[in-house]
Amino acid sequence: MAERPRTLVEKIWDAHVVSSEPGAPSILAIDLHLVHEVTSPQAFTGLRERGAKVRKPGQTVATADHSIPTTDPSLPITDELARKQLVQIEENCREFGIPFHGKDCPTRGIVHVIGPELGLTQPGMTIVCGDSHTATHGAFGALAFGIGTSEIEMVLATQTLLQRKPKTFRVQIDGRLHPSVGAKDIILALIARIGVGGGTGHVFEFTGDAIRALSMEERMTVCNMSIEGGARAGLVAPDETTFAYLKGRKFAPQGAAWDEAVARWRKLPTEEGATYDKSIVIDGDKLEPMVTYGTNPGMGIGVTGRIPSAADVEPGDREELERALAYMGLEAGKSIAGQKLDVVFIGSCTNGRIEDMRAAASVLKGHHVAPGLRVLVVPGSQQVKKQAETEGLDSVFRAAGAEWRESGCSMCIAMNGDQLEPGQYGISTSNRNFQGRQGKGGRTFLASPLTAAASAITGVVTDPRTVTATPAVEAH
């Protein structure tokens, strides 16, 4: 008898269930555990208190990204708490035998950037990290999600998690995107459509022609912000694009093991006839560059749109809209394009990879940033930094008047000194526009690297389609 057709998520789930007792959550095996300095210290303390070891140090990897400065690395770290946290992760990794991509390591970077670039992230895996943007790794067809510190301790001690099977939510993006519309616009449009709680209890699977046409880095951008739509994870089925990206990477399978892995990965995609708990179809042809105007990522509109007024939203959402506009200092009914900016931030686990750097540089080449504007370009990893410098992108940014930094989370979470000042407006390629997220009292517009770079030239929120981009480097 033929088996019931299964989705990608169900296949990965079924392959990792260690045991499941009636009524209890399943014990789910974890293939890869990513660790960073901010959410792990208390978990290591817990391990010590119970006298436990890290069960699988070879399936665990750590880096420092959140609180690390992006300024000159030869300077001492002046923030005592951040310094202590960075010392702590290094000591914890040494004590428990976990490989650590630390401050002076050429492979250091944002945890969700280095996993893929090192080839650690692979299709069919279960991947967890004490960070909600772990969904990024879903771009490879891995079930990847964020966990809390208690769960970090659980994975360190047991290499498993207690989990209930998630529901599935298919997000189909049809058609073909305009050249100035990209992955960031897809995910912002989805969240604007379903709301920040729209995916709660579910895992997204992104399908459709517009998704298939995306590069791996673009798929990572889409999956990265699944959590902003309420879903803990978001996946794209692996295909030739996935395999081509992974082949030859440091920790990817090599030789015969590679062929065997690819054969296994080809069996992962959702089968014909499999069903999802929920689904939505979005016409990619109609998408335009997106910008958020409010204080959650669901408050987004097309860059040619107007800031909504109370009459445009459901009665139950009016108070929240009014509170958001008051915080943002924005007027309902005004165009979002043309809003004044103080800062531009290009970077983060959402948009800090080499293609993002190239996109921003293609817009900024031959231009200078608007007078008085601060523009911060922060590569997602030291490898991205090096590659960008090899291609001369750093020179493009510097010549345009932007700051070129060391890698890290930087102004996305404002823990390392890179932050908006109270009242300042920033356009940011990061993932959250929550109140105070990028600095106390700071006000964030979320957008793509193209939109952020176009806005850097004008000093106001700008439609990238009105600015001519020139490839900053020869085509690759």
Added chain:
Amino acid sequence: MPEPFSTVTSRVISIPRANIDTDQICPARFLKITDKANLADALFFDWRFTPDGARRVPPSFIDEPHNAGRQIFLVGDNFGSGSSREHAPWALRAWGVRAIFSTSFADIFKGNALKNALLPIVVTPERHAALTALLAADPDGEWTVNLESQKVTLPGGDSFDFEIDLFARTMILAGTDEIGYVLSQLPAIEAWEAAHPARVETREGAAAK
């Protein structure tokens, strides 16, 4: 090790806002700690203090004297959205909160809350509206949440049942350590591992299977 927990009786604080994110509950700059100390002070910090550090006037609800010691919150939809920081439930617990009523909770927050014996209680929109009205009419009434019987008792004696993850309920009632529970099933984990070679080897030089 966790302590058993079953019942809380307390006056209630209403926060009638939807989508309260973890950056509001515990701003990121308070995540630079390496322990769990002093997190009560971080709770809703930016709602309580201006960017230059002055206490807001009038004070935030959190700092109103009559709200001190209240252990139950009634909040808007999708509470705890955003990051995976367990600092959010740690801060709520440190401040004294034991149960939160909402129409929904963000997934990661909900899991983190349960691991800290902070009860996320989901109610229907109709029930939520009724509770909001009740609280407006009787702002100092005491509610009782009983995890054992899965019952909420309101001032005046009305009561209703609530649902909660039954496994988490068992763990919280007994004060069971979840890691200990999983480690007690080590043979099953070992058997699984024996049948499934590791997909990756993160240590340089060590051979991946």
